[in-house]
Amino acid sequence: MASMRPLFASVRAHGPQLLAQAQDPAAELLALVWGPRFDREHAHDLLRGAAPAAAAAGAALLCAADHFDRLPAARQQRLRELIRRHAGGTIGA
Secondary structure: OOOOHHHHHHHHHHHHHHOOOOOOHHHHHHHHHOOOOOOHHHHHHHHHHOOHHHHHHHHHHHHHHHHHHHOOHHHHHHHHHHHHHHOOOOOOO
């Protein structure tokens, strides 16, 4: 079974820079993984709006996107649930 650790490592390493300008970082993160495939277009929008230091996050973000897309549907859903739980259940309800 595919592990979600690479996804979490990328978020921990680059999330603060990537989501620094977001009003609701958890909602932005959930938007990236809401569908059956990682929303690369939304990710690119976040990269464009992020600080220049976050540009290095682009490669890690694409790696995380590929990893997410390879996860079975049940693991993708589990990831969404973890994001919602971390946000206090206030998003995506």
